[in-house]
Amino acid sequence: MGDLITTLMVCHFIASVCAAEIRNLRTATAFLLGQSLLLALIIVAFAEQSQNYSLYWWAGLTVLTKAVIIPGLLWWHIRRTNYMEVKPLVSFVVSFIVLAVFLIAFYQLVHTHVNFLAPTAAASAEPSRSALALAFTIFVLGLYVLVVHRDAVKIIIGLHLIENGVHLALVTLVPQLPVTTVLGIVSNVVVAAVMLLFLTESIYHAFGTADTMKLSTLKR
């Protein structure tokens, strides 16, 4: 079971970096879908390992919202606009090297200092320890995407990386959360995604571009 979870988490990480870095938005969305499915699988693995079967609800909601609704909406949006990303601020090669070095270092940092974040015995035991480190790494990756990328769709992908990171931290740290609360969180994410896409599309039509740097009608 431990090996399986480790494999899933490595795949989750790779899918996240691909979703963040690949310039073709359709492929990036596909990787976002894969990333969310892997998140759901990690939750299922946790459920099996801790015999906490209420986590199945959680995994199901994750699949429905993060792997079906949101990638579907993104796909639908990309089909009608532009499928190549607006050039980001940092070139692909530089971004890839920076991310690889920085994220692995950050992962190691969190992994060694998990006690600082969550002082419970459950959190410092494997696989929770790795999951927590991964969650914070994905969170930071999402923030990086928001800062560096200019394309509106890429920014939505970045936002979802952030939210999936927090989701993983949530499921690792407080697996006993009631289903109603989980439902609240995921419905929140879906509504935010729908509204953001709707606004992105309106902006695309009004400004003729998906480049968020060009949104400068309002001066400072």
Next chain:
Amino acid sequence: MVVTINPTAVSILPFLVFIVPLCFGGLIFLLGRHGKFFRHGLALIGILATLAIAAVMTARVLDGEVLTWWNNNFYIDGLATLMELAASVMGVIVVVYSIFYFGEKTEREEAHPYTSMTSYYGQILVFLGLMNWTCATNNIIMLYVSLEFTTLATVFLVTFHWNKPALEAGYKYLLLVTVGVVFALLGSVLLYAAAIPYLPVSRILLLTELGTIATKIPTNIVLLAAAFLVVGFGTKAGLVPFHAWLPDAHAEAPAPVSALLSGIVIKVGAYALARTISVFAPHYGAIPLFVAILCSLSMVVGMLMALAQDDLKRMLAYSSVAQIAYVIEGLGMGTYLGIYAGLMHLVNHSIVKGLLFLAVGALIYSTGKRRISELAKVRFAMPVTAFAFFTGVFALSGMPPFNGFVSKFTLFLALGQSRLLWAAVVGIITSLFTLVCFFRAGSRIFWSDRQVPAVGAEAAAAREVPAGMWAGMVLLAVAAVVLGVFPQIMHPLLDSAAKCILRILIGG
């Protein structure tokens, strides 16, 4: 100080206070397109019903009760009723003002297919319902959920005009606040995880249980979580350096919505901080200091940016950045006087900033202008608006005998008591510059006889706004004076609100 444990009573009122406006919001979405009487009538009935429920709850809380519903998942104490009463009163004024503000043309043609008047009133009611839910919930994770929903409910109010600036403002508002508030979720999760060993039978971390765990969980977790919470809820409240969305959103929204955004929406962030940070602040000296530094920065930046604006609404928006810092500074101190001052300024700023945005809305309604350089000599044309604007300016900058003076003075006393005199000095200087900034703006608009290029005709034709619009302004202006002269009117509610945080601290 004596802090008594109040009896709790199970009541359905905490549920009704948010489900009633939500239902009326839904009804408006369903029936609003059948005519403006449906929209206006349903909005008015819904908001008045909410106000009535909030008033009944306030009366019961002042009698010493605490209302709970659904196993303590909903919990109404002094702080919650204070917020809900303020939101409902502001809601009534904004709805009445809106009925007159949007002319026949907007009503008939509908500004844009996506933003009709139907959805306008619907969203205001839905927002008030969600706002009341945020104040009624007692679950730390649901606090994040409902707070984020209040953002989502107001995005299409910001983009109401559906032109380029409005879309840009709405996009920034939605994206930045959503990302920011996720930090608050992360902070809540860290607190929750650290609290699990100390939780009683219930599996949820209730806000009312924070007090019992405040001293038990490790210091580094508290400080880290507090930093995340301040970033998250601070983004919602518009503190510097997380304020980038605020001036755009508050300036591009229609004036009544700006009044709602500055008067109520940013206060939700302050409320969430009061529920979380204020509980930890008395035990950890670093939190008041961190909050004071951030808030002083916020005051200085907000005030300097306000000074540089020519657009009246952007000026007011930047001043909200400075004023919300007074509120959060007080709440972050963790002392009775600090929390009391913060809450008092929360109410006063709602009144005053609502008043100023409505007054600027009246100027826009009559002259079609919102830049200071394009307006002059409006005093004779719009005497009531001029009176309202200047009352707001003096109250905002904390001049006696207006309400802003009382709350700011209390805050400075509390800062002195906590040995943060430098922060009080920053606050006083900010207030003085606020007076300079807004008095200059007001005198140029209402008194100056200078020639304004190419806008003479409209300004000369400007007339006072309809009674439905100025009635709200006069009401708020009178409230600003009355609460300045007789601040004791608010004392029972503020006292109960401030004490309920301290009561949670001792494990009530």
